[in-house]
Structures are given as structure tokens and as C-alpha cells.
Amino acid sequence: MSYHDNRTAWFEGQGLWQHIPESDWRDWTWQLKNRLTSVAELERYMTLTPEEKAGCLFANHKLSLAITPYFFNLIDREDPNCPIRKQVIPRAGEMQVSAEEQLDSLGEDAHSPVPGLVHRYPDRVLFLVTDRCASYCRYCTRSRLVSNAQDYNFHPEYEQGLRYIEAHPEVRDVLLSGGDPLLLSDRKLEHLISRLRAIPHVEFIRIGSRIPVFLPQRITPELCEVFKKHGPIWMSIHVNHPKEATAELKQACDRLSFAGVPLGNQSVLLKGVNDDAEVMKALVHRLLRMRVRPYYLYQMDLITGGSHFKVDVRKGIEIIQALRGHTTGYAIPQYVIDAPGGGGKVPINPDYLEKITDEEVVFRNFEGRRFTYPLKSTPVPSPAGAPSAEPVSEPVALPAIRP
Numbered sequence: 001m002s003y004h005d006n007r008t009a010w011f012e013g014q015g016l017w018q019h020i021p022e023s024d025w026r027d028w029t030w031q032l033k034n035r036l037t038s039v040a041e042l043e044r045y046m047t048l049t050p051e052e053k054a055g056c057l058f059a060n061h062k063l064s065l066a067i068t069p070y071f072f073n074l075i076d077r078e079d080p081n082c083p084i085r086k087q088v089i090p091r092a093g094e095m096q097v098s099a100e101e102q103l104d105s106l107g108e109d110a111h112s113p114v115p116g117l118v119h120r121y122p123d124r125v126l127f128l129v130t131d132r133c134a135s136y137c138r139y140c141t142r143s144r145l146v147s148n149a150q151d152y153n154f155h156p157e158y159e160q161g162l163r164y165i166e167a168h169p170e171v172r173d174v175l176l177s178g179g180d181p182l183l184l185s186d187r188k189l190e191h192l193i194s195r196l197r198a199i200p201h202v203e204f205i206r207i208g209s210r211i212p213v214f215l216p217q218r219i220t221p222e223l224c225e226v227f228k229k230h231g232p233i234w235m236s237i238h239v240n241h242p243k244e245a246t247a248e249l250k251q252a253c254d255r256l257s258f259a260g261v262p263l264g265n266q267s268v269l270l271k272g273v274n275d276d277a278e279v280m281k282a283l284v285h286r287l288l289r290m291r292v293r294p295y296y297l298y299q300m301d302l303i304t305g306g307s308h309f310k311v312d313v314r315k316g317i318e319i320i321q322a323l324r325g326h327t328t329g330y331a332i333p334q335y336v337i338d339a340p341g342g343g344g345k346v347p348i349n350p351d352y353l354e355k356i357t358d359e360e361v362v363f364r365n366f367e368g369r370r371f372t373y374p375l376k377s378t379p380v381p382s383p384a385g386a387p388s389a390e391p392v393s394e395p396v397a398l399p400a401i402r403p
């Protein structure tokens with residue numbers, strides 16, 4: 001059952017679209033025009049399960065169905081449990097709404113001083129600049145807004161948003177998101193970024209995008225020039241499973257890195273996709289090899305029709321525990337819950353701390369061994385004594401966290 005990653009293989013090629021000229025395949029507008037958006041198009045290439053078929057028919061009322069040919073190739077069409085398939089092919093579970101779920105589960109609309117801008121934290125804002133994505137993730141937190149399937153009629157107000165930021169000197173960090181900001185044209189993006197760059201108190205500009213994963217062809221040299229010219233621009237990409245780390249994604253990340261864009265990754269913990277320590281370890285190792293630093297692992301937000309993706313938080317903690325100390329520190333994301341209703345991101349960590357008093361801190365290491373770090377200095381009369389930070393117990397299992 002343990003996941004095995006073939007670490008030397010990076011998926012590459014046109015897969016089902018061998019007959020297409022390579023110049024088309026590498027053209028991001030071709031990829032967008034040829035997205036799979038209906039049951040009929042999907043069924044040309046694969047057999048849908050009844051659950052998927054029902055989900056697809058419902059999708060137009062919730063969150064549109066769209067998959068780029070590039071990303072569709074990553075699906076194992078023989079395996080109904082394929083982790084790539086689950087992310088983009090709707091299932092009947094989307095129709096099942098639970099009592100605790102909400103359309104605007106993070107209370108973003110309530111923290112929105114102007115349309116498309118969320119100002120929740122003191123020094124930074126989330127600027128939603130489009131409602132479109134290259135493909136649609138079935139667990140999307142902003143499904144109310146993106147794809148317009150729910151008639152939210154989102155019209156980003158660039159001018160109002162920019163004026164709000166100009167008028168608020170406390171805003172030093174602007175996060176461009178959506179939808180996917182990299183679906184804007186180079187010209188529009190450059191205009192937005194240069195307007196932000198011209199605001200003296202804006203020190204930090206970053207972009208949240210899943211385009212490198214869904215549509216790596218969009219990361220053109222021209223786009224990278226924009227980032228180079230107006231940098232530093234930081235970027236968070238969104239990879240959930242090691243299978244998404246293809247040769248094309250790696251090349252896109254290379255281009256971004258060489259243009260001076262520091263890269264981070266955000267994953268969402270999803271049932272049947274990446275709720276497994278071995279899968280997560282393979283993912284974070286591949287990310288490091290692409291110069292991408294794992295940033296956040298999100299507990300899924302309480303979005304409507306999302307319960308079929310929900311993972312027990314204790315499982316998430318167990319995954320972090322399986323990484324910390326067992327692999328490169330750079331590889332470990334911060335596991336967070338975005339507090340329902342709008343409390344912001346809160347880190348959820350394995351508990352290594354056992355006790356803290358005025359005298360000492362008692363804690364366990366990644367192997368479960370207990371250590372003590374003294375907080376009080378005790379002067380020694382003559383020759384220096386032995387170090388006191390000695391293991392004081394046999395290894396034991398870390399505090400029980402199993403479901």
C-alpha cells in the first residue's frame with residue numbers, strides 16, 4: 001500500500017495528443033481552446049464512473065468543468081481512484097452539502113472593503129484579479145466566485161483595488177490571486193504589477209497561481225521578462241501530488257527561478273489524493289528538486305459539497321510528524337487551518353512540548369525521546385559540571401493522535 005515514486009522519471013510528452021503539431025501543444029492558447037469541458041468530451045477518452053457522470057452533469061451549477069489537455073494526460077484513465085482524476089473530474093459527492101459548510105467559508109466577502117480585495121491581516125491584502133482558471137479544482141475555496149457557474153458575477157475592480165492600496169500605507173504586501181492571475185495577458189499583468197510597484201509602501205508583491213501546474217506552457221520567456229523587470233515578484237504554485245511534478249512543470253519552474261522569482265508551494269490535504277505520508281514525502285522531495293519550497297499544507301476549507309475530500313486533522317499532524325526530523329527541513333510545509341468565518345491561517349503542529357516551567361522546558365524529539373532544556377542558570381562552585389541537557393528517558397511514542 002505504501003506509495004512508490006520513480007524518482008528518476010519525470011512525465012513528459014503529448015500523450016493522447018501525439019497527432020498535434022508540437023508548436024500547438026506548446027502554445028498555451030491552444031491548450032486553453034482545447035480544454036475538456038463536457039461529459040461528451042471526457043467520454044471520448046475515458047469511461048466515467050456513474051458518480052463522475054452525475055458530478056459532471058451537476059458541475060455547471062456549481063463550478064465549471066474544464067481540464068487542459070496537458071493536465072488530462074496525467075490522469076490514469078484505468079484507475080477510478082487516480083489522485084489526479086479526483087482533483088479535476090467532478091463526482092456526485094459535490095451535490096452533498098453538509099450543515100457546517102458555507103459558500104463563503106472564510107468570510108472573505110465580509111472583509112472586503114472594495115470588490116475583489118480582502119483585507120484581513122494588518123499589513124497585507126489579497127487582491128482577486130480574475131474569476132477564471134485554466135482548469136477547475138473540485139475542492140476550490142472560491143468556487144462561489146470562479147467560473148461564474150453560480151452567477152456571482154465577479155468583476156474585478158482594479159482601479160478601486162489599487163486606490164484602496166494607495167490610500168492604506170499599512171499595506172506592505174499584496175497577494176494577487178483569483179481565479180488565476182496568470183490568465184491575464186502579459187500587458188495587463190505588467191500594468192497591474194507596475195502600478196503596484198509605483199506605490200512606495202508596497203514592499204512585497206506575490207502571485208498565487210496554479211497555472212504552472214495546469215498550463216506550464218503559459219510560463220513564456222516574455223512573461224518571465226515581466227517578472228524580471230518588475231521583480232522581486234514571489235510566487236506560490238499549487239501542487240498536490242508527485243505525479244503533477246512533470247518535466248514541463250520543472251521547466252516552467254526553472255524559467256521562473258532564472259527570472260528571479262522565488263517559488264513556494266501550497267497544497268491542500270485531500271482524501272485519496274495526498275493524505276499519506278509517503279505521497280507527501282515524494283511530493284516535497286520533487287518540489288525541492290524544482291527549486292520550490294513547500295510553504296503551506298492546508299486543511300481543506302469548509303466549502304459546500306467538499307466533505308468527500310475531507311481528511312481528519314490528526315492525519316495531517318501525523319504526516320507532518322512523519323516529515324519533521326525524517327527529511328530535509330526545507331521540505332516541510334507549515335500545516336494550517338484557515339479559521340472558518342475569517343480568523344486567518346493558524347498553524348497546527350505536532351506537539352513536541354511536554355512541559356514548560358520557570359526552571360525548564362521538557363520536550364520530545366522526532367524519535368520520541370525526551371529532553372530537558374534548563375531555563376535557570378545554576379552557578380557551579382568550582383570546575384565546570386557536566387552538561388545537563390541529557391536524555392532522561394527511553395524513547396516512547398509521541399502523544400496519541402490517532403483518530
Ligand SMILES: *Cc1c(COP(=O)(O)O)cnc(C)c1O
Nearest residue numbers: 118119120121124125126175345
Ligand atoms: C492567505 C492570505 C493571505 C496571505 O497570508 P500569508 O500567511 O502571509 O501567506 C493574505 N490575506 C488573506 C485574506 C489570505 O487568505
Ligand code: SF4
Nearest residue numbers: 133136137140179210
Ligand atoms: S486554481 Fe485555485 S482558484 Fe482556480 S479552481 Fe483551483 S483552487 Fe480554485
